[in-house]
Amino acid sequence: SAVISQKPSRDICQRGTSLTIQCQVDSQVTMMFWYRQQPGQSLTLIATANQGSEATYESGFVIDKFPISRPNLTFSTLTVSNMSPEDSSIYLCSVEGDRVGTYGYTFGSGTRLTVV
Amino acid sequence: AQRVTQPEKLLSVFKGAPVELKCNYSYSGSPELFWYVQYSRQRLQLLLRHISRESIKGFTADLNKGETSFHLKKPFAQEEDSAMYYCALLLRGGKLIFGQGTELSVKP
Numbered sequence: 001s002a003v004i005s006q007k008p009s010r011d012i013c014q015r016g017t018s019l020t021i022q023c024q025v026d027s028q029v030t031m032m033f034w035y036r037q038q039p040g041q042s043l044t045l046i047a048t049a050n051q052g053s054e055a056t057y058e059s060g061f062v063i064d065k066f067p068i069s070r071p072n073l074t075f076s077t078l079t080v081s082n083m084s085p086e087d088s089s090i091y092l093c094s095v096e097g098d099r100v101g102t103y104g105y106t107f108g109s110g111t112r113l114t115v116v
Numbered sequence: 117a118q119r120v121t122q123p124e125k126l127l128s129v130f131k132g133a134p135v136e137l138k139c140n141y142s143y144s145g146s147p148e149l150f151w152y153v154q155y156s157r158q159r160l161q162l163l164l165r166h167i168s169r170e171s172i173k174g175f176t177a178d179l180n181k182g183e184t185s186f187h188l189k190k191p192f193a194q195e196e197d198s199a200m201y202y203c204a205l206l207l208r209g210g211k212l213i214f215g216q217g218t219e220l221s222v223k224p
Contacts (some may be wrong), residue, residue, distance in 0.1 A: 033210065056209075104150060105162065107152075110159065
């Protein structure tokens with residue numbers, strides 16, 4: 001099954017700055033997904049990142065605010081730009097694939113971002 | 117519109133009692149549904165998926181298309197089952213829509 005390493009695990013940032021979150025997978029995957037979990041809320045998909053093409057963003061999320069890179073089949077980054085306190089959330093990456101022989105999606109451990 | 121609803125934010129039961137975490141969905145196509153669990157200080161992990169009809173850690177979930185439900189059940193709750201549980205619906209392109217989550221607390 002895929003193993004995801006996500007970093008940083010947490011950060012406290014000043015408003016107006018940017019933070020880049022990295023997601024490394026131990027196997028090649030076609031699609032990688034970035035989710036946001038705001039305090040007390042459920043997970044919401046930000047965008048889908050395919051290697052070799054631009055990321056596809058969900059309604060309410062734009063590339064200028066959340067630029068994504070996908071340089072190869074095992075790595076992706078999400079940048080939270082020009083941060084405000086409203087961006088304080090947990091950000092998670094996800095890939096398809098779980099236990100061998102099953103079908104599901106694996107999640108990273110998340111990045112807990114606090115904007116002050 | 118596609119939607120997943122978990123009506124209970126918190127469910128508290130005693131050890132050994134049966135537990136049922138409710139999940140209802142709204143989807144015009146043929147649904148693929150999952151239950152994810154997040155234990156304290158651990159990452160979100162897949163518990164089970166309806167397509168495999170499996171039982172993991174004693175939990176089962178049956179898809180009821182008539183009632184558009186996918187409730188998670190366990191006949192005898194254990195303290196180690198205390199966690200956050202999320203029901204999720206898979207859409208085309210790999211997008212998952214999550215319910216709001218239910219916190220299960222199993223008391224000794």
